[in-house]
Amino acid sequence: MKTNILVITGQNRDEWDKIIASLQKNKSLFVFTANKAGTAYKLLRTEAINIALSDYSIPKVNSISFLKKIKVLRPDVEVVFLSENANLSKAIAAMKEGAYDFYELPVNLRLLNAVISKAIEKQALLFEKLELERKVKEVFDFGNIIGRSKPMQRITELVSSLAQKNVNVLITGETGVGKELVANALHYNSARSAKPFVKVNCAAFNKGVLESELFGHEIGSFTGAVTKRLGRFELANEGTIFLDEIGDVPLSTQVKLLRVLQEKEFERVGGNETIKIDTRVLAGTNKDMKKLVEKQKFRSDLYYRLNVVHIEVPTLKERKGDIPLLVSFFINKLNDEKDYKIKGIAKEAMQILMNYQWPGNVRELENAVESAMALAQKNVIEPKYLVAFTLGDLKNYSSL
Ligand SMILES: Nc1ncnc2c1ncn2[C@@H]1O[C@H](COP(=O)(O)OP(=O)(O)OP(=O)(O)O)[C@@H](O)[C@H]1O
Ligand SMILES: [Mg+2]
Incomplete structure (x- = not known):
């Protein structure tokens, strides 16, 4: 190498x-x-x-x-x-x-x-343990967002200046870039931090269930609705709601969301009582929202309400300079969590990580480090423990 x-x-x-x-x-x-x-x-x-x-x-x-x-x-x-x-x-x-x-x-x-x-x-041996700890402590880690590259500095600056402002933020970026981390940082650094932070994965429910998740329902509003249920918006009152995978919300539910964003009120499914709430709305997606709007799959009025400010989280390949820091961070974290005793990573192994394109972004890097730490027979991560991830070829495990 x-x-x-x-x-x-x-x-x-x-x-x-x-x-x-x-x-x-x-x-x-x-x-x-x-x-x-x-x-x-x-x-x-x-x-x-x-x-x-x-x-x-x-x-x-x-x-x-x-x-x-x-x-x-x-x-x-x-x-x-x-x-x-x-x-x-x-x-x-x-x-x-x-x-x-x-x-x-x-x-x-x-x-x-x-x-x-x-x-x-x-x-x-890039990161001896002490060195590792020093470097990670120095990291500009706003709400656990690791990264000192230019694009990440911009993100942390944006997050710190927006956290205190009560604006809706649309967080976009490829899978695994850290959108949820950004949402966490926005909430936990805001004046609402002591109030609830409620996350909803909008892609995880079919239409009817999603509406009942978001807005709650009254007894008997549909078969199976045997108890009254509070929706996530109500639970997030005075706090923040994170609508993840917002691009997957069906059009009919979008109308109801728009009303919550505009009027700050809604009714539970099957109910007549109008409920007023004060909730900050963060939304996340890895879809191209502008395209969805163009294709009329997403209402433009709702898009503009959600997108008062836009944070686009950069991909890992756009900020490869952060890889060594992230690797140190994950090594330390997993040493603590899983009682591993990994001291560092060999230069050749780091080089492999630096050369890879990371389609799964930081999540993929974290998995690669975790699997290498589990496989490592000594206290150093060596290239042979990374092969499966970097070449996408599981057969390479057999050569360990
Ligand atoms: N800058 C970062 N510093 C430390 N850890 C990070 C960073 N970015 C992402 N991670 C970690 O990577 C994993 C994926 O992050 P997260 O869930 O926030 O991504 P996402 O963009 O929401 O992904 P998806 O689109 O798949 O939902 C998490 O374990 C998270 O802690
Ligand atoms: Mg996510």
Whole structure:
């Protein structure tokens, strides 16, 4: 398995060309290059970079801020600086912020290759337990939403600014991206947090049952309605209701939902009494709501009521930089829950996780980590324990 190295070149073209040429000779390295910070950030977000080798003078950015940003984007990447006019204070400042090493240019190429090999070795066991805990604690985890990538920072900012506002929010995104987590965070960080948070999976009931779930029913309203039942809206009074899989609500029920959203009132199925409620409505779906509206499968007036604010949760492949943090988080969580003693994950295994496209998003990653932890015979997750998930080929279990 190759190590991906990102080289951020400086002014001294000749010197950097020599360095790149020498790195390219090393068969175990794959070299990416950038000559400005923006390109470097982009590559760090999208490629499974292991090591960054950077000139200390990058155009238009302060190198310490550059280093800090790399560490935010990818806490697991080791950064080595090379500087034309190196001095001790620069080196100390960089090391204090977590740089792996610091050398003067021109650099002895044999020495540089040795430094890089050492940095790779350090990464071989990426997350020793202590390191793991430190990193997870530092995580920007608003309501357990793990992630420091740009797109996730945007989500946590949105969530924290919206939580306190009493607006309806439509949460969309592919399966397993964390929509329910976002709904939880919105409720538990709101002024309603001490009041009920009621979830309804609208796809789980057929039409009649869904209406009775949502609005309740009176005795005798239909065969089998032997007792009066309070609906989820009533139960969520003063709190929040999360209408999950909202795209699956049939049109006839949509009319009733619209009335609740507009008038804040409804009647139980089979009842005459009008019930007033004060409930914040969050809705979630992995469907394309605009398309449903276009196809007249979803009422546009209801769509606009639900979608006062829209949060689109990004897919995992759009924020691969979060994978190491999520993996650490799940390892810690499962060590606690299941009494496993996994210390970390081998570099090659992490590389497999970084290269995979994750159609099932964070849920799939969590399953992959859990199954690898259950299969692991030592205290490290090795590639052989991940094969089934990453290649989708269960036969590979037989080679364990
Ligand atoms: N950012 C995250 N940090 C930590 N755990 C996460 C994150 N995102 C998702 N998860 C975990 O992944 C799993 C799936 O998340 P969730 O149920 O919120 O996804 P979803 O978008 O509602 O999926 P679906 O569309 O299938 O209902 C959960 O166990 C959740 O805790
Ligand atoms: Mg969900």
